[in-house]
Amino acid sequence: MNLGTGRNAPGKTFAAIFVAFLLLPLAAGADNKPDLKPGYNFYSPREDAELGQEYSAQVNKQLPLLDDAAALNYLNELGKRLVAFAPDNQPEYAWKFRIVNSPEINAFALPGGYIYVNRGVFDAAENEAQLAGVIAHESGHVVMRHGTHIASQTLLAQGGLVIIDSILGQRGNIASQLAQLGLGLGVDSLLLKNSRSAETQADEVGAYILYQAGYDPHAMAQFFQIIARKYPQRTLQFFSDHPNPENRVQDVDQEIAQLGPPRTRAIDDAEFEGIKQTLASLTPPPERKGTPKVDAGNRPPPPPSENLARFDGKIFTLEYPDNWQAQRGEDNVALFPPGGMVTGSEGETAQAYGMSVSLYEPEQGKNWGLIDATQELLESMRQSNPQLHVLQQTGMNLHGNPAVSTLLQNDSPLQGQRETDHLVTVRRRDTVLAFIFIAPAGTFKFYAPTFDRMLQSIDLAR
16 A cells, blocks of 8 residues: 456347346335346346356365354255245245355355355354344345346446357357456456445345344344444455445335334244354364465565564554564554565555554544544545545444544555555544554455454553
8 A cells, every 4th residue: 555645039139138128117016025126137047047056166166165064954944034035036046055164254145046154154143133134135146136247247348239249149158258258256256346336235135035034124234233343354355345335224224114014023043042152163264374375476475473572652552473574654653574565666665565553633623523534534545545445434442442444445556456455543632543454455364363463452541
């Protein structure tokens, strides 16, 4: 970070079908169903199912999956009970649910009904309704066909109707077509990167599913709030793939109000608690070891040391890996591993790994709020980082001090890479104290445990 201030029907042309598709009105739902339909899509639900089957085969090889029979039976029974209420459900969808043996709080859905829930979700969920909320939300991504909608957007952006007809008219499966667009099927595929509008749509579908299944629909939005506040480092990948819509809780509340009177049923959380205990008794998830992988040509820093050194600042102290360097500036401090500072194409020095601490004085005078001041700081940062984007923002508590946690994406000073930044802001007298944790997007997971230890070590008592 720079730290400066569907296929063509026989006998019809693609263009005619495309125009007619865009002009097709939304159908009014019955039984209080959300008035939602999938966005434009050049593929059929059957192709969603084909893509999901091939996609899941690759993902299953890339991820550590749990095979505990009791936990899998519970998750699949719960999932299938929920998706029975999903609007725009299609008979082609497989609806298979797997548990990823990872402590990170994340879940994702592949086209065609393949849903993966991390072990960390079970650990963080306080009751079955919250777990059901995660599944219902991911089911919303499936029935709204967000994966192949992204593929269709990419296809449309890459050329005109001739190119679209050429790709869609070729023989071969949908996966080979997506490969021509540069859309791979790995766990980091663009097909899993949802927009805020897609998140809002999945929330609306999820709320409807929960309501029809007899769960409190508020549990879904409450879970997203809880994990953002309590587990900021363990949720970074979740909010990277699921950018938090503005006013999420209020929007879900409005959607619930339109569903009708409460439709609850007696829910016994005993089975849920039993599964949580079962998972807790299993071998812990594998720890990340070794050096993070980066693109060829960019030599990665050595792994962070488990031994910590102490940094004493004027208004704070913290601990950091003892194989990192501490560089003091006039108004900022940079803590970084060897090779963490890189030289850009124009000769400027920028931080690619580590943590930066700086003070920011808001232009609003003394009567300012932390959220507004954080937004002002972000606008200031964008002047030298024009590709800076906010993925998720929430309040948090930093050892008794109100703080704001902001997850960001930006261009990395490492050529051709993006980076993930976690900004934590807190008020200190009349200034904002900003802590920024920085790493390339592909390696941020590797550094997250170290960043979490550093964040927990911060002392603002001075």
